[in-house]
Amino acid sequence: MVPKVSVNSLKPGMKLAKPVMNESGMILLGEGTELTETHIERLQNMTIGSVAVVGNAQPRKSKTEMLSELDARFRKTEAEPYMPIIKRVFKEHIEELCR
The missing domain is CATH 1.10.287 (Helix Hairpins)
Incomplete structure (x- = not known):
């Protein structure tokens, strides 16, 4: 199972396990994209709640x-x-x- 991470918990350097799409199905970021601060800020400003990331996601709780x-x-x-x-x-x- 691919871990999903809230866009508010994303960190630069994480890689997408699946493409990120908007409501109409248009690909915003492709699979394998290494996230930057700019990517993360843009995702946080959209209606996207979480994204699939490669590898181990950080736990949601401390x-x-x-x-x-x-x-x-x-x-x-x-x-x-x-x-x-x-x-x-x-x-x-x-x-x-x-x-």
């Missing part, structure tokens, strides 16, 4: 936010036998995502 949510979700179940192990696996996954 590492701190994700870890806080993880703690909150497991707070009531930590006494269960396997829940700390499952929580640790998710924590390791979050750490890996944020490298």
Whole structure:
């Protein structure tokens, strides 16, 4: 699955995995285009919400936010036998995502 990134989260140097088209189907930026500040500013000024990018997209939430949510979700179940192990696996996954 190709990751989609909000136009507000795009960074210069990201490459498009699919062409970006307007409402009438006209290609605005082709597949493989390496985004520049100018491209990003123009996309942000249009009605385009997100675009498909090549490779790993940055998570939408910060590492701190994700870890806080993880703690909150497991707070009531930590006494269960396997829940700390499952929580640790998710924590390791979050750490890996944020490298």
